[in-house]
Amino acid sequence: VSYSYAKRVQNIKSSAVRDILKVLDRQNMISFAGGLPSDELFPLDAVEAAFEKTFKGGKKSLQYGLTEGFTPLREIIVSLLAARKIETSVERILVTTGSQQAIDLFARTTVDPGDIVLTENPTYLAANQVFSSYEAKIIPVLSDDEGMDPEDLEKKIQEYKPKCIYVVPTFSNPLGRVWSLSRRKSALQIAKKYGVIIFEDDPYGELKFHLDEEYRPIASLDDGKNVLYTSTFSKTVVPALRTGWVTGPSEIIHMMAQFKQAADLHSNSLSQQALYHLLTDFDLNNHIQEIRDEYKKRMLLMDEYLRKANIEGMSYIPPKGGMFLWLKLDPSINTTELLTKAVDQGVAYVPGAPFYVTDPEQNTLRLNFSHSSPEKIKEGIRILSRVFEEALQGAQK
Amino acid sequence: VSYSYAKRVQNIKSSAVRDILKVLDRQNMISFAGGLPSDELFPLDAVEAAFEKTFKGGKKSLQYGLTEGFTPLREIIVSLLAARKIETSVERILVTTGSQQAIDLFARTTVDPGDIVLTENPTYLAANQVFSSYEAKIIPVLSDDEGMDPEDLEKKIQEYKPKCIYVVPTFSNPLGRVWSLSRRKSALQIAKKYGVIIFEDDPYGELKFHLDEEYRPIASLDDGKNVLYTSTFSKTVVPALRTGWVTGPSEIIHMMAQFKQAADLHSNSLSQQALYHLLTDFDLNNHIQEIRDEYKKRMLLMDEYLRKANIEGMSYIPPKGGMFLWLKLDPSINTTELLTKAVDQGVAYVPGAPFYVTDPEQNTLRLNFSHSSPEKIKEGIRILSRVFEEALQGAQK
Numbered sequence: 171v172s173y174s175y176a177k178r179v180q181n182i183k184s185s186a187v188r189d190i191l192k193v194l195d196r197q198n199m200i201s202f203a204g205g206l207p208s209d210e211l212f213p214l215d216a217v218e219a220a221f222e223k224t225f226k227g228g229k230k231s232l233q234y235g236l237t238e239g240f241t242p243l244r245e246i247i248v249s250l251l252a253a254r255k256i257e258t259s260v261e262r263i264l265v266t267t268g269s270q271q272a273i274d275l276f277a278r279t280t281v282d283p284g285d286i287v288l289t290e291n292p293t294y295l296a297a298n299q300v301f302s303s304y305e306a307k308i309i310p311v312l313s314d315d316e317g318m319d320p321e322d323l324e325k326k327i328q329e330y331k332p333k334c335i336y337v338v339p340t341f342s343n344p345l346g347r348v349w350s351l352s353r354r355k356s357a358l359q360i361a362k363k364y365g366v367i368i369f370e371d372d373p374y375g376e377l378k379f380h381l382d383e384e385y386r387p388i389a390s391l392d393d394g395k396n397v398l399y400t401s402t403f404s405k406t407v408v409p410a411l412r413t414g415w416v417t418g419p420s421e422i423i424h425m426m427a428q429f430k431q432a433a434d435l436h437s438n439s440l441s442q443q444a445l446y447h448l449l450t451d452f453d454l455n456n457h458i459q460e461i462r463d464e465y466k467k468r469m470l471l472m473d474e475y476l477r478k479a480n481i482e483g484m485s486y487i488p489p490k491g492g493m494f495l496w497l498k499l500d501p502s503i504n505t506t507e508l509l510t511k512a513v514d515q516g517v518a519y520v521p522g523a524p525f526y527v528t529d530p531e532q533n534t535l536r537l538n539f540s541h542s543s544p545e546k547i548k549e550g551i552r553i554l555s556r557v558f559e560e561a562l563q564g565a566q567k
Numbered sequence: 568v569s570y571s572y573a574k575r576v577q578n579i580k581s582s583a584v585r586d587i588l589k590v591l592d593r594q595n596m597i598s599f600a601g602g603l604p605s606d607e608l609f610p611l612d613a614v615e616a617a618f619e620k621t622f623k624g625g626k627k628s629l630q631y632g633l634t635e636g637f638t639p640l641r642e643i644i645v646s647l648l649a650a651r652k653i654e655t656s657v658e659r660i661l662v663t664t665g666s667q668q669a670i671d672l673f674a675r676t677t678v679d680p681g682d683i684v685l686t687e688n689p690t691y692l693a694a695n696q697v698f699s700s701y702e703a704k705i706i707p708v709l710s711d712d713e714g715m716d717p718e719d720l721e722k723k724i725q726e727y728k729p730k731c732i733y734v735v736p737t738f739s740n741p742l743g744r745v746w747s748l749s750r751r752k753s754a755l756q757i758a759k760k761y762g763v764i765i766f767e768d769d770p771y772g773e774l775k776f777h778l779d780e781e782y783r784p785i786a787s788l789d790d791g792k793n794v795l796y797t798s799t800f801s802k803t804v805v806p807a808l809r810t811g812w813v814t815g816p817s818e819i820i821h822m823m824a825q826f827k828q829a830a831d832l833h834s835n836s837l838s839q840q841a842l843y844h845l846l847t848d849f850d851l852n853n854h855i856q857e858i859r860d861e862y863k864k865r866m867l868l869m870d871e872y873l874r875k876a877n878i879e880g881m882s883y884i885p886p887k888g889g890m891f892l893w894l895k896l897d898p899s900i901n902t903t904e905l906l907t908k909a910v911d912q913g914v915a916y917v918p919g920a921p922f923y924v925t926d927p928e929q930n931t932l933r934l935n936f937s938h939s940s941p942e943k944i945k946e947g948i949r950i951l952s953r954v955f956e957e958a959l960q961g962a963q964k
Contacts, residue, residue: 171762171792171793171816172762173764173816173818173819174677174730175676175677175822176675176676176677176678176679176682176701177679178675178679179676179822182822182825182826182829204631206630206631207630209626209627209629209630210626212626212629212630214622214625214626214629217622217629218618218619218622221615221618221622222615225611225614225615225618228611229606229607229609229611230606231807232606232609232611232614232805232806232807232808233603233604233606233609233805233806233807234601234603234801234806234807235807266831267664267831267832267834267835268831268832270829270830270831270832271830271831274829274830274831278573278575278700279572279573279576280571280572280573281573282573282574282575285573296828296829296832299828299829300829300830303675303826303829304573333571365568365569367570395568396568404631408629408630409629409630409631409836410628410629410630410631410632410835410836410837410840411629411835411837412831412832412833412834412835412836419568419570421570422570425572425576425579428579429579429700431693431696432579432667432671432693432696432697432700433667433668433671433697433830434663434664434665434667434668434671434809434831435664435665435667435693435809436809437664437809437835438664438807438808438809438834438835438838439806439807439809440807440808440838441835441837441838443807
């Protein structure tokens, strides 16, 4: 039987990297590959207590819920956002199955085949997958360590008339980059000037290592009309609850809710109720501080071991937060080719190339420092350094 | 600011009926409108115990999961399907956020703008919404009390070359209809002949009132190549877990999993683990029998009160299972217009018209009998009968 698919199927491809990384369940593998938070820091007792409390609410708690989400949870999200200086209201909060679904529903609401989406380069792989799956054409905007280049952004808007600009301005995936305030302001100003929506993806913003620094979400600089903002509880509470949210102009949020109704009626409501109880009873800020401290420690360890290894041609900027460290190796090294060798030695990473929209730099890779214990980080970097050294020597022969 | 949406936005409309029914949270409203299972029958203790057991599994249970779903749950689903005489394997099970998401992912994998989807008429409203949202053109196939008419099905396939046939052959929504075995066989045979996929939606199949009767899923008559089959735990366990699944040809399931990765990475994994424990420890078959007994009792009560009311021009076929009774009134009555009056009197239903793809019969309506208590069914039918009588008298003036 030969099946007849939709055209958009051509834009969904299983990556070779994903196939290699499927072996990661193997015992003793040290993985710097995934985007996983640390299991050890999950507030298991608080989650369990929150579910118990939900069940005390009786059988009604097990019934179908609203497409838009559990209202008391949405109220709490409004105050969480107020703390990030984003003004919004319950009606403008849509609860989603992780922030991934927020990106998907936005694309579904906005993107026709052939439409242009502007992004950073490299950028979050699974966002590109979403936009591609709706047959968008993704055009990269030049960026540097401060964020998107305003001149190039304006030029690309004029040239391509994009439907939206997708950005991760705080501890981006994969770069771990933080945009400066002035770049955030410029991007918003230019987007407003041309009436283009900014879709701001902020899963990592809370995971900052320097408490004295403030990273204003672009949405907090907006008047509620030009920015869609998504975030999630996956990195601050636990991923298994699959609960994220999106806020923005009410008209767009309302439209996304209608598509969500078609997509899955509503997200898991038991988890939403439990999250409501957890956020009411539990000191989330204190918990987030623990996560920050631990991730900072792990990042600094990774940084220390990398510096000690002193690999020729290697460079990186120690990230100010988030979960990723972006490594650039000597141009003679192709990290995609090297992956099999590293996995054979017991360490996994993600090569940089798949994150690029165009012009991949083959000598880059992404290291996750949140999921591995300090011991594993030490051992993993030791092994990786040896793999890199051998590759360098091989290249010089 | 004027926002620029995707073309598919035109096909998503908030229905007037939905707006009226939004008031249903009102105290004391008797609602025959929704598709809600009975709260009273939710196995709260078993669900709570299953979550406790999941938490005993430790912090790992709170981590990200596989896109395809929690493997031990998928193994159990394979055996549940074997009991329905559907042969499949773990690799061909994709866990979804309710069966709604299974429909959505299938449409996303299959439907290009302008493609034809064949359906019954009337049929499940939210499936039509999904197919429309991918800009499919929906063409109804003639049906009668036995199911889809094979001649018309073949004619429509020849004429329209559809991408798929969407059917709910067992206790359909809204009709409560059961297809005969011979109609199931004919539909499959014709679909095979022309290489068209059947998408079989079976949320209600377990809720049967006559244990001696067997309703073979069309998928159980297939060789695994021509039918996609979706079902859910929402009606047999609880809706709040939002856990459904889909099985079918491995190539299509694999493709749907790739789109699911883009759509939401994976469904709530805590609920999937809890469902695994629940299905291992709890006598689901016994529980389903309780649901059948209670729903049958409620349906028979509704039937009894409707017969007693003896409304002129009213007709219906008492359903053999499921959650809905489909009522046809005197042709002079427009049930959409009558809804406001009924709601004013404290009873809600869903008018039949929105379920039709074409040629709506304005004198039809859908009554849900699963969610209201026996007392409310009595009171609700008493009020509705009065509303119908008044409408009849009004029409005769």
